[in-house]
Amino acid sequence: MxxxxxxxxxxxxxxxxxxxxxxxxxxxxxxxxxxxxxxxxVFFSPSSFAQDSDHNSEFSFPSSFGRASDRNSEQILGQSQFSSTLFSDLGINFWASPFIQALVERNVITGFPDGTFRPNQPVKRAEFATMLQKAFNQNPVRQLNPGGFADVPTNYWASSAIREAYETGFMSGYPGNLFQPNQEILKVQAIVALTNGLGLIREDASNDILATYYSDAFSIPNYATNSVFAATKANMVVNYPDVGVLNPVGILTRAETAALIYQALVTQGQVQPLASNIPAASYVVAATPNSNSNNKDILSVASSSNSFTTLTSLLKSTGLANILQKPGPYTIFAPTNEAFAALPPDVVEQLRQPKNKEVLISILKYHVVPGELAANQLSGGKLQTFEGETIQIRVDSNSNQIAVNNTSVIQADIKANNGVIHAVNQVLIPPDLGDPEKPKTDTEIGTAENNRDNNTDSDNVKPGRxxxxxxxxxxxxxxxxxxxxxxxxxxxxxxxxxxxxxxxxxxxxxxxxxxxxxxxxxxxxxxxxxxxxxxxxxxxxxxxxxxxxxxxxxxxxxxxxxxxxxxxxxxxxxxxxxxxxxxxxxxxxxxxxxxxxxxxxxx
Structure with missing residues (x-):
């Protein structure tokens, strides 16, 4: 390069x-x-979320009609009605109005029959699960037992949403196979659920680190510190009225839920961040200058995360690390430590050997493309890598998932000052290196290396490439x-x-x-x-x-x-x-x- x-x-x-x-x-x-x-x-415009008419939840699509017999449910208010009339208990200057309006327009949440929104009403676990179902379409990562939770009957109004929230990794149950659907959810529990379900890369954090963001950091439960740190670095946390007070064990309100969900959609590239001149934007917790990845190059950002230690060590061993510190811009599809660990045994150690350095360089360069391409700029098609081969990008507008070849982007838009990182769950293997699941022999590695050095590989010289x-x-x-x-x-x-x-x-x-x-x-x-x-x-x-x-x-x-x-x-x-x-x-x-x-x- x-x-x-x-x-x-x-x-x-x-x-x-x-x-x-x-x-x-x-x-x-x-x-x-x-x-x-x-x-x-020029930006990619993702399709709207798919509707599901079977879920009679508090947060419903306009085409659904909720059941009032099971609970004091909301009446479904259409999008066109909202666009012309605000909820009677929400003024235009209400702090969370931009978040609420955006989610109503996306058919994620609605109001009550009396025309109110009730922004300060607590949110229950079943209601939160339903909101997650409406806002996201993540792939399942586990399976709920056929009988489901003991306290969630099959005909319960939110049963399908609860099952989906569990199977996609957002929410978990309690001992005794219980979900406790009517339990009010804490703010910190909602943050943990979002970071888990969206697969945000979590780094080791302590209350001392979090104290640089929140005056009440020592109230954050130990189990949640890493998740809160990840959400904070992703600009997903919203605090009102004091941006420096998290109130982690406070009961989550409907307004706070709307704000968290909106910012989570921002991290996924599904909505745009609020403009800085909108008052609500001042309640979004921003990373401090010391931890703001936008002040660091790609290598420094990757090195600061415990999720990319294998990648950064390989980059440094080949000399490619110096390139990723230059102005760029670059887009790197970065395999996590788990992605490298999933390779056949001894492959990584074999690639570290000096005789295989050129092959390792080829693999690493296959993960980097020129230019800075955020998630909302990616569309289906091929992208040329610095290795010379192309990678295939697929964007599923229904599930809001991005795939690179046969791998999934598990966290998008990790910003740096010379580009962007998209974390992937598998190592990308250039086509001329063959089956990634089959370890290369020294002879095969040498042949691929010689072909590349002498430019005799037929794929390296092809009209139209x-x-x-x-x-x-x-x-x-x-x-x-x-x-x-x-x-x-x-x-x-x-x-x-x-x-x-x-x-x-x-x-x-x-x-x-x-x-x-x-x-x-x-x-x-x-x-x-x-x-x-x-x-x-x-x-x-x-x-x-x-x-x-x-x-x-x-x-x-x-x-x-x-x-x-x-x-x-x-x-x-x-x-x-x-x-x-x-x-x-x-x-x-x-x-x-x-x-x-x-x-x-x-x-």
Whole structure:
């Protein structure tokens, strides 16, 4: 993954030799502007949660109708009704209104028949289980015995929600096979349930550490300290009226429940964080500067967690750790310690041996992709890794789960100042290393290593393959002519493309359409993705390239000349790429210069 000096960036090269310096300076500024506009506007939009009409719970979907005979249940208030009328006991300035409104709009919670919300009413365990069922769709991690809990009859209004909350790992029972559905839930119990069910990475914590966040930290039960710390670092905890007071053993209210659930959805990338100028945002507990991962690089963030000790030790042993401390940005799908432990016996120790270093490097680089891709920017498709092979991303909008190849993302969006970490539950194995469940012999490892070093592996050279600079694509562009008599020197419509040949080489055929169409066929050296200097507090990921080839002017008198090109690709998730390039063609003893701006569809 070479790093470019400022002089190596293509725009800079053209700026030196072209007489049109002012135009090319403007070109650089326009590229930066386009980057920031597009990167801030293109996001993955997950589908809404699936409805289940069988659950007559307090927190119901509008299409359901609760039973009032079993309890003083809520009347189902439709989303359209809420949008025009607030609950009578909630003013617009009520501290939890943004959380409550968002969950009502997502059909997670509703009001009572008298038009109230009753924000200070305690929440019972059965009600909390029902809310979890409406808000999340996690995969089961265990199975409840066929008879269920002794105190939850099969016809109980929340029986299915209680079963699901148990089987997905959110909630547990009590001795004697009891669930105690009517017991009021404590705030700390709700936090533990959310961290368990969402699989948040938990680090060892003490009351001394938590005291830096909460003045009542010593009231947190010992069993909950690690969970509270994980929830705090994930910005999931909301405290009202004093953000520094957790009140861990206080009875959880409906308003507090809405706030916790909303922030939990934020950690999963299902909703956006509240804007900082909204008063309710001031009650969200933020990590202190000393523990804020946004002030640390990816390696430092991973090293500070007990969940990634194997990964970080392997990164350090190969020298890749130094790369992950550079500006990036990078996205790393990080296997946990449990993921490495699940490999066949002795595989990790075998990979640590010096003779297998290149294979280990290949495996580790297969977990890293250029650019910073948060969970809500991931969509189904392939992503190019720094190893050269692609990984397959699948997003299940029904269960809100992200899969990478055959592994699951168990915690998304662990932020760092040079990218983002997504924790995965299995080690990703590059295709050319074969079956991950079958240990490699020394001969097999050596063969794979030699193939990679000598570039003889057929998968390493395949037309249509993406390069380390990003995916192959085809698209359209606008050409702005700066100099010359051909179509390249005039303003025209253009067709652009990129076809990866190897990990670092591409051919980029293009056509500038006009009376005498000009065909551009350059071979380019593609550099690894890098982060632009910060402008107005923002930076974007780009993949520069430089190249040369031939320019062909079609017409009555076909002319062929030298072409010099350079530009940048800006990835937009896995589907699209923005391209900006400068092209100079030497035709008929004249120099024709044009700038292209376009968008390509990745394939």
């Amino acid at each position: 070479p790093n470019l000096s400022d002089e190596e960036i293509s725009v800079g090269c053209f700026y030196r030799f072209s007489p049109k310096k002012n135009y090319l300076l403007a070109f650089g500024l326009v590229i930066t502007t386009i980057n920031s506009i597009f990167l801030n506007s 993406a390069t380390r600079g990003g995916s192959s694509y085809i698209g359209v562009a606008a050409n702005f002519g700066l100099e010359g008599d051909t179509e390249l020197g005039e303003t025209n419509f253009a067709v652009i493309s990129k076809i990866g040949l190897t990990k670092s080489l591409s051919v980029r055929p293009a056509a500038v359409i006009g009376d005498d169409t000009v065909f551009l066929v350059p071979l380019t050296l593609d550099f690894s993705g890098r982060k632009t200097p910060s402008i107005a507090g923002k930076s974007v990921g780009i993949s520069p390239y430089l190249g040369a080839g031939v320019a062909i002017e079609a017409g009555d008198d076909t002319d062929v000349g030298l072409l010099v090109t350079g530009g940048v690709d800006v990835p937009l998730g896995s589907r699209f790429t923005i391209n900006g390039s400068a092209n100079a063609a030497f035709l008929d003893d004249d120099t024709d210069v044009g700038l292209m701006f376009g968008v390509g569809y990745n394939f």
